[in-house]
Amino acid sequence: MSKVQVNDAEAPTKRRIAVLGAGRMGSALVLALLARGFAVTVWNRTASKCAPLAAKGARVAGSVEDAVSGSDVIIGNVSDYPTSLELVQPPAVTKALRERLFVQLATGTPRQAKEMAGWAREHQIHYLDGAIMATPEFIGTEGGHILYSGPKELFEANQPVFAALGGHVYVGANVGHASTLDASLLIVLWGSLFGALQGAALSEAEDYPVDEFASSLEATMPVLTSAVLSTLKRIDKRRFEADESTFSSVETCYASARLIHQMNEEHGLHRGLTEALDKIFRHVTDAGHAQSDVAALYLAIAAARGANPANPANP
Numbered sequence: 001m002s003k004v005q006v007n008d009a010e011a012p013t014k015r016r017i018a019v020l021g022a023g024r025m026g027s028a029l030v031l032a033l034l035a036r037g038f039a040v041t042v043w044n045r046t047a048s049k050c051a052p053l054a055a056k057g058a059r060v061a062g063s064v065e066d067a068v069s070g071s072d073v074i075i076g077n078v079s080d081y082p083t084s085l086e087l088v089q090p091p092a093v094t095k096a097l098r099e100r101l102f103v104q105l106a107t108g109t110p111r112q113a114k115e116m117a118g119w120a121r122e123h124q125i126h127y128l129d130g131a132i133m134a135t136p137e138f139i140g141t142e143g144g145h146i147l148y149s150g151p152k153e154l155f156e157a158n159q160p161v162f163a164a165l166g167g168h169v170y171v172g173a174n175v176g177h178a179s180t181l182d183a184s185l186l187i188v189l190w191g192s193l194f195g196a197l198q199g200a201a202l203s204e205a206e207d208y209p210v211d212e213f214a215s216s217l218e219a220t221m222p223v224l225t226s227a228v229l230s231t232l233k234r235i236d237k238r239r240f241e242a243d244e245s246t247f248s249s250v251e252t253c254y255a256s257a258r259l260i261h262q263m264n265e266e267h268g269l270h271r272g273l274t275e276a277l278d279k280i281f282r283h284v285t286d287a288g289h290a291q292s293d294v295a296a297l298y299l300a301i302a303a304a305r306g307a308n309p310a311n312p313a314n315p
């Protein structure tokens, strides 16, 4: 994976860009491109959303075909892949896209990315897949990371466009990998967020101020980050047995998770999160890993791969 800085001082190019979708994110993409001097055409199902973009210099297309045919790079940013596919599948649009670059920036799964890339290949359309790791206000800034995957030459040839949108990261030639990384990073965000929600509820239930919980959490972040990263290193190296660098065993962590579950029950809080943890801890303990490094919890999650309900390893 290679990161390219946004401040590449790219000169505006003559490349004409179309953005399909002027929702919150699509509008931010259009504005960032206009700010870097690109000629931008925008199309949106609800045309009125294009008015503020037209006021900033965007051309508003009357149809998807109109947007595509006047552009070199077409960026898709409607709500999801099926919607995006619906927009580009009419024969006239597909024909207009031939030999042009379509960059899909809706959020999706690796499978959807591969299917869309397959469709594009079939119709001689150049295709890159992308995943936006930012909220609209960060687009066009270095903090507005967008992940891209697909043919490297397409990524490199269009860097001025991607630089205009923010911090652009090439994830690799496997077209599904932008979505893969997006999902892997997002689930860490969700896990942390759910942990914080549960922590806030436990604090409040015990009359402990949530703002003090927040300050302590901030102070603990370096320890948390280190624990998470060392666990990932162990997974990568398949070092699940406890050793000299093990900071905690499955058994020790399970005991503390059970205490949290108990507190949760005493206060009648939602069981969803603590029950989910209990299920995974139990699975790994029953499989004989109580004394293993806590990274061995991964074995329960990965054992369910394939989501085969008949799989006895599925917890």
Ligand SMILES: NC(=O)c1ccc[n+]([C@@H]2O[C@H](COP(=O)([O-])OP(=O)(O)OC[C@H]3O[C@@H](n4cnc5c(N)ncnc54)[C@H](OP(=O)(O)O)[C@@H]3O)[C@@H](O)[C@H]2O)c1
Binding pocket: 020, 021, 022, 023, 024, 025, 026, 044, 045, 046, 047, 049, 077, 078, 079, 080, 083, 105, 106, 107, 108, 132, 133, 134, 135, 136
């Ligand atoms: N907002 C974020 O912070 C953020 C961050 C990362 C990724 N993303 C991704 O960016 C994409 C767009 O998100 P958003 O926040 O911009 O959502 P949004 O504000 O709800 O906009 C959705 C867009 O999809 C269009 N759309 C929906 N259904 C359609 C249909 N059947 N036919 C044609 N157009 C249709 C909407 O058109 P209308 O205006 O006509 O309804 C609008 O342009 C999503 O995949 C989202 O996951 C967003």
